[in-house]
Amino acid sequence: MKRLREFSYHEPESLEAAIGILAAGGDGARLLAGGTDLVVDMKTGRMRPSIVVNLKRIPGLSGIEAVEGGIRIGALTPVATLQASPLVGQMAAALADAAAVLATPPVRGLATIGGNIGRASPASDLGPPLIVHEAIATIEGPDGSREETVESLYVGPGATTLAVHDIITSIFVPTPAAGFGSAHLKIGARAGGTDIAMVGVSAGVTLGADGRIAAARIVLASVAPTPLRAIAAEQALAGREPSEEAVAAAAAAAAAACRPISDLRASASHRVALAGVLTARVLRSAIARAREASR
Numbered sequence: 001m002k003r004l005r006e007f008s009y010h011e012p013e014s015l016e017a018a019i020g021i022l023a024a025g026g027d028g029a030r031l032l033a034g035g036t037d038l039v040v041d042m043k044t045g046r047m048r049p050s051i052v053v054n055l056k057r058i059p060g061l062s063g064i065e066a067v068e069g070g071i072r073i074g075a076l077t078p079v080a081t082l083q084a085s086p087l088v089g090q091m092a093a094a095l096a097d098a099a100a101v102l103a104t105p106p107v108r109g110l111a112t113i114g115g116n117i118g119r120a121s122p123a124s125d126l127g128p129p130l131i132v133h134e135a136i137a138t139i140e141g142p143d144g145s146r147e148e149t150v151e152s153l154y155v156g157p158g159a160t161t162l163a164v165h166d167i168i169t170s171i172f173v174p175t176p177a178a179g180f181g182s183a184h185l186k187i188g189a190r191a192g193g194t195d196i197a198m199v200g201v202s203a204g205v206t207l208g209a210d211g212r213i214a215a216a217r218i219v220l221a222s223v224a225p226t227p228l229r230a231i232a233a234e235q236a237l238a239g240r241e242p243s244e245e246a247v248a249a250a251a252a253a254a255a256a257a258c259r260p261i262s263d264l265r266a267s268a269s270h271r272v273a274l275a276g277v278l279t280a281r282v283l284r285s286a287i288a289r290a291r292e293a294s295r
């Protein structure tokens, strides 16, 4: 462990105050939510902020509510709350699946959805299901509020489009179309799979009135610098019967799209093989849920 660099610590009570401190602090400022990434990164020396702004005293940033057209999830909502939420289970099954396998219960009690996006880990468990569900982030900055798709926020390992003074305040997950089902699976390096993903896959499938696949979304973790949309795999499913042949074609296309690195957790070739197997499994679950939703 490296010695922590000295930093000034703030607990503002409003968004305006937080944005003001961040804007004045420039590149050395960092937000603190649950701290499960930031504190570890500071202890290892990967991050050396001069200013840390804790969001915990700002009202209205945590909780899950039904709103017109979907659900709104506050950025400070802990992963454990996502896991336990019946609303998330009904409206975004892949997100509930992912929350249930993110780390261990103590980490899930601290880790937040906003921090998971803000960290932008290629191995993130929440990025893929949020992209499958076409989630939209609300972001507050010095120029006011704006909305961006979660998909468009990721630009590289640990990097987002967010400026240092931007704060994700909530995530909107739209009500899925009729006949939609989604699921998420991951394989971690240790038995039980609740550690960082060697590979993770989220999929969403919409069945049309004729029983064919009207649309599909497939997003993989830990196989590229950002969560990876497997567009060719999605196209391999569109318009087809939800058969084993269609699932196999999509799984092969997803594996072919992967651009993984080799690291301590897995070799690149092992990740590609896992990506194909997991994509097939997660598609079967998503199709089964889509059939349930079509009844």
Ligand SMILES: Cc1cc2nc3c(=O)[nH]c(=O)nc-3n(C[C@H](O)[C@H](O)[C@H](O)COP(=O)(O)OP(=O)(O)OC[C@H]3O[C@@H](n4cnc5c(N)ncnc54)[C@H](O)[C@@H]3O)c2cc1C
Pocket: 030, 031, 032, 033, 034, 035, 036, 037, 038, 039, 040, 075, 076, 079, 101, 102, 103, 104, 107, 110, 111, 112, 113, 114, 115, 116, 117, 118, 119, 121, 123, 124, 125, 126, 162, 166, 167, 168, 169, 194, 195, 196, 197
């Ligand atoms: C033992 C352990 C196991 C883990 N296992 C997993 C796992 O299996 N899967 C997984 O996905 N992750 C895992 N993680 C990583 C981590 O728990 C998650 O990424 C978590 O969701 C981060 O949330 P946080 O609130 O703790 O973020 P913090 O550490 O507080 O912040 C992380 C980053 O996001 C920024 N940030 C925080 N909130 C916001 C916001 N509202 N707007 C903009 N930027 C913001 C911060 O400035 C910082 O750069 C693990 C971590 C540990 C320590």
